[in-house]
Amino acid sequence: MAIFKFVLRYLLRHKMIVLIYLIFSLLYWLVSISFPVLTGIYIDELLDTYSLHTIKVFTQIILIAGAVKILSTFIKKYYLSKVGVKATTELNFEVLRHISELPILHYNNTDKGYLNHRIANDSTVVVNFVLSNLFELIINGLTILVAFYISLNLNVKLTIILVPMIPLYLIIYLLFKSALYNRGFKYRENQNNLFSEMNKYLYNIKFNKTNATFTEAYNKLTSNFTIMYDSFLSYTKLSLSFTNSGSVISVISQIIIFYFGGMEIINGNLTIGEFTIINSFFSMIINSIKYLIGFGQNYQNALVSYKRIKQILEKDPDINEKEIVSNIETIQLNNVTFSYGDKKNIIKNFNYKFKKGKVYCICGENGSGKSTFIDLITGILTNYYSGNIYYNLKEIKKLDMYYTRKKQIGVIAQNPKLVTGTLFENVTYGFSDHKKNIEHMLTKVGLSKSWKLDDCIYENSENISGGERYKIALTRALLKEPQVLLMDEPTAALDSNSVEKFKKLITDIKKRKMIFIITHDQQLFNIADEIININDLTEKVST
Numbered sequence: 366m367a368i369f370k371f372v373l374r375y376l377l378r379h380k381m382i383v384l385i386y387l388i389f390s391l392l393y394w395l396v397s398i399s400f401p402v403l404t405g406i407y408i409d410e411l412l413d414t415y416s417l418h419t420i421k422v423f424t425q426i427i428l429i430a431g432a433v434k435i436l437s438t439f440i441k442k443y444y445l446s447k448v449g450v451k452a453t454t455e456l457n458f459e460v461l462r463h464i465s466e467l468p469i470l471h472y473n474n475t476d477k478g479y480l481n482h483r484i485a486n487d488s489t490v491v492v493n494f495v496l497s498n499l500f501e502l503i504i505n506g507l508t509i510l511v512a513f514y515i516s517l518n519l520n521v522k523l524t525i526i527l528v529p530m531i532p533l534y535l536i537i538y539l540l541f542k543s544a545l546y547n548r549g550f551k552y553r554e555n556q557n558n559l560f561s562e563m564n565k566y567l568y569n570i571k572f573n574k575t576n577a578t579f580t581e582a583y584n585k586l587t588s589n590f591t592i593m594y595d596s597f598l599s600y601t602k603l604s605l606s607f608t609n610s611g612s613v614i615s616v617i618s619q620i621i622i623f624y625f626g627g628m629e630i631i632n633g634n635l636t637i638g639e640f641t642i643i644n645s646f647f648s649m650i651i652n653s654i655k656y657l658i659g660f661g662q663n664y665q666n667a668l669v670s671y672k673r674i675k676q677i678l679e680k681d682p683d684i685n686e687k688e689i690v691s692n693i694e695t696i697q698l699n700n701v702t703f704s705y706g707d708k709k710n711i712i713k714n715f716n717y718k719f720k721k722g723k724v725y726c727i728c729g730e731n732g733s734g735k736s737t738f739i740d741l742i743t744g745i746l747t748n749y750y751s752g753n754i755y756y757n758l759k760e761i762k763k764l765d766m767y768y769t770r771k772k773q774i775g776v777i778a779q780n781p782k783l784v785t786g787t788l789f790e791n792v793t794y795g796f797s798d799h800k801k802n803i804e805h806m807l808t809k810v811g812l813s814k815s816w817k818l819d820d821c822i823y824e825n826s827e828n829i830s831g832g833e834r835y836k837i838a839l840t841r842a843l844l845k846e847p848q849v850l851l852m853d854e855p856t857a858a859l860d861s862n863s864v865e866k867f868k869k870l871i872t873d874i875k876k877r878k879m880i881f882i883i884t885h886d887q888q889l890f891n892i893a894d895e896i897i898n899i900n901d902l903t904e905k906v907s908t
């Protein structure tokens with residue numbers, strides 16, 4: 366089965382833990398399966414001998430077997446939990462990592478709260494399914510075989526009457542299979558959507574306070590709950606009907622044993638001890654059949670998760686090749702055209718050659734494509750444009766753009782992202798630098814002296830102003846010493862003194878870099894070597 370094969374890859378990274386789990390599960394099973402035989406023999410011996418010695422011997426055996434059972438239960442469950450947590454997290458992280466390497470527009474319109482909840486949920490479901498069934502499936506199969514074999518030796522007639530119960534289970538499973546999958550799928554999706562809405566509710570606390578839109582936000586929560594609740598009830602009804610059909614089999618089997626078993630005792634074909642053995646074994650068989658019924662249901666549930674994980678993992682990653690341009694002298698765009706999906710072209714037949722040592726100011730109306738332009742030339746949109754983008758003479762589709770962005774390009778977005786950690790960790794995120802350099806750079810960008818390197822920054826909290834946020838991102842980009850520096854609206858959050866500092870800084874460093882400034886701010890135009898209006902891109906051609 367594909368799910369087993371898939372999850373085993375993660376479990377087998379922890380062979381020792383899995384081995385210990387298997388050994389103690391086997392021990393537990395051996396002891397459990399011998400209990401009914403022990404009980405049957407004990408009853409018959411006691412009825413035969415009425416001796417104290419028999420009682421003493423069997424009490425000792427039961428004591429040892431009980432101790433082994435308790436100990437092996439503890440050990441197998443402990444190791445099962447251990448490997449479960451590890452494998453689930455590894456799978457979860459692998460899917461997250463894969464998503465981060467997918468072309469950027471893949472999950473463009475998907476809520477990230479939904480996605481995160483879905484991945485965490487699905488990873489737990491598939492790993493738990495395989496873990497709890499890996500050994501159980503074999504054990505329950507073996508139990509049915511062993512129990513049948515022993516019962517057959519004790520009483521052929523009674524055993525044969527019970528055989529048709531097994532295909533009956535299969536028929537029930539086949540009848541319910543696809544409905545269980547479909548309703549399970551729907552329920553799971555609605556659960557993830559509800560979680561995503563709850564996530565947004567917390568994220569938007571300030572917005573809802575400012576606009577006093579508590580009722581509207583709460584209504585969204587409750588309407589998502591209603592959708593989830595309906596699908597939950599629909600799934601639960603079906604799954605209970607399925608389980609109940611299984612219980613019918615177990616009741617029928619019990620009636621058969623009591624009726625025909627009782628008749629066999631009256632007719633002298635079965636001793637009381639043998640009846641006890643057959644009865645216990647058939648309880649075991651019934652439990653195993655119940656397990657198989659549950660397995661069928663859990664399998665459909667796990668299949669939903671497995672398919673949703675595969676759906677993500679099977680998407681092709683970014684185009685990212687191996688070559689590196691050590692010294693970026695030019696970036697040239699030839700007939701570059703780009704659009705977001707079915708929308709009209711944002712950039713159309715763009716031709717331009719950008720050179721090292723120059724400052725380019727890119728301006729244009731809101732929504733004209735200035736930020737998109739940054740993503741295009743930094744290779745974020747490599748999978749989507751037509752035409753060519755060259756670094757020196759190399760097409761970026763041939764380059765290792767992960768390396769290039771990490772080492773050679775500095776990008777500061779309009780609303781830069783920070784990481785939770787100290788100021789030091791923020792300005793050196795992704796590389797290392799000396800404290801002295803950092804302090805010097807912080808002074809240069811004009812970050813207030815009240816900020817210390819070990820001060821804490823919380824990524825999503827509001828302990829930092831817009832201007833400070835930009836200056837931290839700028840410090841980080843400059844410390845990296847990139848060959849290409851791109852900044853989106855650098856002065857939007859800066860006071861006039863900081864703007865002057867910024868202009869001086871850019872003029873000082875421009876010789877060794879190619880600098881792009883996306884801006885509406887005309888006071889930056891006087892440090893630009895070229896000003897490009899993105900609205901005119903299609904007409905603009907430089908040599």
Ligand SMILES: Nc1ncnc2c1ncn2[C@@H]1O[C@H](COP(=O)(O)OP(=O)(O)OP(=O)(O)O)[C@@H](O)[C@H]1O
Nearest residue numbers: 473705708711729730731732733734735736737738
């Ligand atoms: N990820 C995306 N998916 C779909 N459409 C997008 C995406 N990002 C931007 N757009 C659309 O592309 C167009 C250009 O957006 P872009 O952010 O590049 O404009 P901009 O010139 O930087 O705008 P502004 O001056 O307002 O910052 C807009 O119409 C925008 O709605």
